[in-house]
Amino acid sequence: MTARAPSLPGQLSQNAARPSRFRVDPATVLRYFGLLLAAVVMLLPLYYLIYIAISAPGQEFDFPPGVVPDPVQPGNLWRALEGEPTTPGNLAHYFRNSLWYAGLATLGCLVTQSIVGYAFARLRFPGRNLLFGLTIAMLMMPFVVTLIPRFLFFKELHLTDSLWPLIIPWWFGGSPYGIFLMRQFFMSIPRELDEAARIDGMGHWGILWRILIPQAAPVLVALGILEGTYFWNDLLGPLIYTQSDSIKPLSLGVFFHGRNAFSINYWLFFSIIVLMVLPIALMFLALQRYFRRGFLYSGIGGR
């Protein structure tokens, strides 16, 4: 390569829009360098997460830690799943609880957010604007405000120490954020579509489920990933509502599983975390395409 003086990226990137082939453009090189840096920085914690997860037990305290674990023990993940002698039972019931919690709560959110979003976008009823204003106000409200009354409410119903208090609220309208997003999306679909359906004799339910929901698939996927991940990783909710070990979800179970009497069992802890992140990451990778389209179409982009 000829040693061209590395000029400011600004001077060259004007041409960068149409780079001719086979020429190394410094602006592109700089951009790749930036991308590489970003990737390395963001991967760093994930790398060490996996590093500890597959190190030999006890090695996490070795000084200095290596670059690659020696020996590599992917079997740790399996051991974590089955349970250690020092910990209570295996992980199966935590996984089951997390699946119930995240699954039912996400489903509740998606279903009821669609209905409420439809009502806000398409129906005319008295007090609609007031209710929508309240929904937006709820966006700003910290969850701790409702936390205590909700807890007392479910305590009256004798539903504490179960997962129901974590699931039921989401079947009553989901989250304000989701309602807002669904309304924005439904607003962007031309009304002619549902008018045509109405002429064909469809009611509100038919229009919502057969006409609008199929169109909203990318938004629903984006919301489903965001909300599903939130429930899957939720710590505070289970911390408040679940006392017995048999109903704890994975997020909370990790602490009791990964900790023996005196200290944290790091390899075990991080093995469980890897097992916990894996399904979410795989789901994200599989649905990635919809996920980004969901954000593009949802209207929070340009407006």
Place this chain on the structure above:
Amino acid sequence: MLVFYIGPTVASLVYSLTEYPIIAAPTWTGLDNYREIFRDHQFYTALKATSIYTVFSVLIYIGAALGFALLCNRRLPGVGVVRTIVFLPSLVPVFALAMLWGWLFNADFGLVNYVLGEVGIPSQQWFQSNEQALPLMITISLWTIGSAFVVFLAGLQSIPQDLYEAITVDGAGPLRRFWHVTLPMLSPVILFNLVIGIILSFQVFDIAWALSSGGQRVVQESTLFFVLYIWRKAFEEFEMGYASALAWLLFLLIIAVTALIFRTARWWVHYEGQR
């Protein structure tokens, strides 16, 4: 909605005016809780910790997410992979990241102290030190910018390309293009992320909880975040009335800050639709 948002919100306001040790019925005490809070030095500790955390973590949330989004907003081979990588850590639970950093920055056997030792810098206490714990927790928030990043990317992609072509014809360099096209066109999205970021940061909980109760360490004064304090009052000391009052103060604080942001928005947010 009514049952699980507005109802509890009102109920919480009522509880905040009572003395309510969970085993007995609430007794009306008027504004006593609020008076007590303003004399409670832990309240000011929590307020300070949360405010500092919010200012800096929101700067990271907006700055880093926007920077990464600008970097990734170009059709180049490999960019898709980097986009995924930037989002990936946001799928990891925050408390797990906190535990991981707790290990890396462990005062006795952490990697960071080892590397520092190699270049002759003495070992630091990190999370066990009152001064260093908060900056570290702020730094950790860099790995949770995924959703802001995705929203910025979507925003960048909806900027019409002809605006760039027009200003380039006028002879503008990349800096001027960024300043005169990207920033104004993106300002509504920045406002959105700013507000969401502030609301989320004020409610930070997982990081501090995982590094105190989950680990074996005590919480440092400097990282006694607001929600953590509320949680302790409500579910460790069972003072539901006092905790409700704290929660309402946090709510009012968030409303005030958000209102302030919206007030300034007319000076810097540009809506393409209304001219």
